[in-house]
Amino acid sequence: MSSATPLIQLRNISKAFSGREILRGATLDINRNEITAIIGKSGGGKSVLVKHIIGLITADSGEIIFDGIPYSTMTRKDFSAIKSRCSYMFQNNALFDSMTVFENIALPLREKFQLSDKEIEEKVRARIEQLELGEVAGMYPKQISGGMQKRVALARALVTEPEIIFFDEPTTGLDPIRKKTVFSMIHRYHEALNFTAVIITHDIPDIFYIAHTVNILDEGRIIYSGSPVSLEQSSDPGLYSYTHGHEMLLDELTGLHNRLALMRKIEAFGAQDSDQLVLATVRLVGMRTIMDYKGELLAHAFISKLAKFVRSFLPQGACAGMFSKEILVLAAGSGDDSTLEMFLRQLAGYFQNLAIETYCHKQRLQVEIGGALITKGASAYSAIQEALATSKKYV
Amino acid sequence: MKNILAFPAMLGASSLGIIRNVGQWGVFSLTALLGMVHIRRLIPKILYNIYFIGFKSLNIIVLVAFFTGMVLGLQGYYTLIKFSAEGMLGVAVALSLVRELGPVLTAIMLIGRAGSSISAEIGIMRISEQIDALSTMDVDPVRYLVTPKVIAALICFPLLTAIFNCVGILGGYFSSVLLSSRSGIYFSKIQSSLLLSDVTGGFVKSYVFAFIVITISCYCGYYTHQNQSSAGAEGVSNSTTSAVVQSCVYVLISDYVITSFLM
Incomplete structure (x- = not known):
């Protein structure tokens, strides 16, 4: 044998x-x-x-x-x-x-x-x-x-x-x-x-x-x-x-989609009649450092606060989720270049006014915002990468 | 049509259930007996079970035997005096005890004291997977748990029956002393009338009862998990009740069968 x-x-x-x-x-x-x-x-x-x-x-x-x-x-x-x-x-x-x-x-x-x-x-x-x-x-x-x-x-x-x-x-x-x-x-x-x-x-x-x-x-x-x-x-x-399993609990608590659910949601948008989907990425610069040096609980506290703000900001029918530990993705519905530009400006202005760091144990978190339009049938992954490539430092 | 067929179907299912249980009990008992092959390793457990079944039951056996003898003496006296045969009281008490009441009442007392406890103990071991644990260790649970109890019961039942008979006869004597001044005739009539076959017949019964009581008690506990209607603590409770009821019924049935052969 x-x-x-x-x-x-x-x-x-x-x-x-x-x-x-x-x-x-x-x-x-x-x-x-x-x-x-x-x-x-x-x-x-x-x-x-x-x-x-x-x-x-x-x-x-x-x-x-x-x-x-x-x-x-x-x-x-x-x-x-x-x-x-x-x-x-x-x-x-x-x-x-x-x-x-x-x-x-x-x-x-x-x-x-x-x-x-x-x-x-x-x-x-x-x-x-x-x-x-x-x-x-x-x-x-x-x-x-x-x-x-x-x-x-x-x-x-x-x-x-x-x-x-x-x-x-x-x-x-x-x-x-x-x-x-x-x-x-x-x-x-x-x-x-x-x-x-x-x-x-x-x-x-x-x-x-x-x-x-x-x-x-x-x-x-x-x-x-x-x-x-x-x-x-x-x-x-x-x-x-x-x-x-552990992350699913966190997703449940924050109300944000996990990566898998997010990708599915974005691809479902792409399957609808609308030609283009407005997609924004928010890179939470320094989140990894916070997780590594300050702990997962503080990172979770940040994301919870952020999720609360994002949920109140998002238009009807839009969705948001965590692509990774430091990338938040917002899918804001159908639109064109001007809609995308307006959405990103609103988002930047919103984040500038947040002063989120005051809420979370005085830890500062930098935010970089990017955006892209997804054409019908395009892969959600490549669209997110495209949006990330346009990231600008806002806060 | 459906209602007409329901009764025979239920009857058939019950009959099959009884046959299956009897067969399973037979195999279970045989396995326990075959376990005696390796008796040397079981000696400590046998001794413990002799202590548990035998020694710890002694008080209750003596108490019950004494009062049974006294009641027999009382009833016998008032019956026999009607025929002016009160001198035969000793014989009546001794024969009743040695042939019937001694083995039967001892068995019934031991069902209540040891049988129920054994059934509950094995039932709890079953539902808490202790029996499965033995099986995974490649230790035969029947040999480990049941065989020592069977051997101990086969030793204890006849001894306790003998004690029951002696104490019962003594109880009858006390009745006789209280009621009549002619107490000396009590023992002399016993000596002249009681035959060895009466004594051995009683012991045969006690051996059979020992085997029935202990195997049924262990069997009911061992197969607690097969109880479809209840599980857990309720399942153990039902197994214990079932062990007591079945043991009593089979003791009385087997008593009739053995008596009919011995007579």
Whole structure:
């Protein structure tokens, strides 16, 4: 078997519960010694999909192939051998509440390995120390916080040093510092032990930094499978919400369109009867510097203020959106050269009167305004570039 | 036409459901019994379950047995005196207890005290994915959770039944002492009338009841998630109720069947 062959292949997996379809022909490859991430909406069937691999759920249809051998042809013993190579960290931890933290971590070692008590103690203590659980080793799961329970579950998953580990939302309920610790620990262990990891998570973009392959499960199907870099570069609108989820919240808050929505809106204008569309660009000079040196929150405060002014300025039927972190685009409707010139002058005058810096922690923001007319059928991207080329310094 | 067919359809569905459940329970019980192959690793869990099922039930068994014996003594005395046969009170109490009431009441008390608790415990483990966690570790959950309980029950039920019988007979004796001055005849009649077959018959029952009670209790908890009508805490509650009701019903049915064979 070549190393390029996926270790686990899920082919057209379908599953319904009480008539409700959760998976509709999901196909997924898990490569050997790689970290594979599965992202998707809550309740979308990510855990259900992964539980098929470990045998907790049986598919209504489809096939799972492990190391080239289909599950359907395996004996119970073969499947048991696969399970002994795997470890699963449950979303809600699934710790044994009648056992202490130490006993929980030691359980897989006691039940599956012929180890002496001393060896078990050493291995468990090592994991306890790595995950900073020393103080709670003698406590019961109900006596410790949710975050600690998560770490206990993680310790239990790692203690047997398995070849394949399934992490079902390993960072849910953890504070940001612990989240980073968990991801960096998975990454570090992966580097050291070279195991195959499957991580179900909502932590975007953190997961993109450690995953080799990202899979997006949507409506019961895998709609994307590839590297995080390819995902980031993708212009597929269906993937935008997954890659720019955080920005979408900001768009929602400011009321400005995001880049994708803006381009679509501009192109929709172009598809209408009007021959030319008046387009203005506002380059927020220094916004990058503010973001880098002063922080994202201050930058957001600026854009929020700006969005408020822009919304009151725009004529009926016009739209505005952020092309990038420092380029605001306004599409003001149909017109000709004179309309464009008038619009830009009004805009410049408006910005001169704004004194926006007084609102935002006394940070000064320079504005450069440019404009262009889009002819019917022209690309929105090139029109924005054209407008930017005419940018003049106004404030 | 639709209404006419609805009843047979419902009947058919119910019958299939019962057959499926009985089959599933049979496989489940067999798996638990097969788990005894690796009994050495289960010893600590068996000991714990003996403590939980047996020792912790001792108080309630003694209490119930004593008062059952006293009530039997009272009722027996006032019945037998009508035939001037009060001397046979000891035999009546002992035979009632050893053949029937001892095994049955012990089983019913243990259903209430241990069976319900076991069912709830396993049900909670099921809904909190602890059983799934065992499965992912390649640990057979039935062998790990159910087999030690089955072994412990098979040890505890006959012992508790024996204690129940002894205490019950003692309770009957107290009734007899309170009501009649001829108490000495109580034990002598028991000694002369009670046969070994009566005692072994009672123990056979207690073994069968142990197996029925513990497997049904574990089964109801283990398959809590298959309960279509309820989930979560309500599902566990329904499983526990179901475990108690089914255990009682099957204990009484099996009691009749065994008695008819033993007689």
